[in-house]
Amino acid sequence: METQKPQDYRLTELPVEPAAVPGCAFCLSLVVARQNARSKSDYSGVSDCNVELREHHAEAH
Ligand SMILES: [Zn+2]
Numbered sequence: 001m002e003t004q005k006p007q008d009y010r011l012t013e014l015p016v017e018p019a020a021v022p023g024c025a026f027c028l029s030l031v032v033a034r035q036n037a038r039s040k041s042d043y044s045g046v047s048d049c050n051v052e053l054r055e056h057h058a059e060a061h
Contacts, residue, residue, distance in 0.1 A: 017034075017050055017053075018050060018053040018054050018057055019031070020053075021057070021061050024060070024061070026056055026060065027053065027056065027057075030049050030052055030053045030056065031049075031053070033045075033049050034046050034049035034050065034053070037049060
């Protein structure tokens with residue numbers, strides 16, 4: 001199943017958080033890391049994970 005990826009996200013806006021692509025371990029690990037960061041109120045960690053996830057989506061999916 002293909003997940004649509006936004007092509008025009010902008011750094012000045014806060015888009016919807018990227019989700020894991022089913023079956024992709026790398027996505028899953030980033031989503032888990034993001035949940036972890038959020039549970040510690042580590043919001044810069046959360047946004048780091050979102051950045052990595054978007055880059056990974058752009059490269060790998
Ligand atoms: Zn992935």
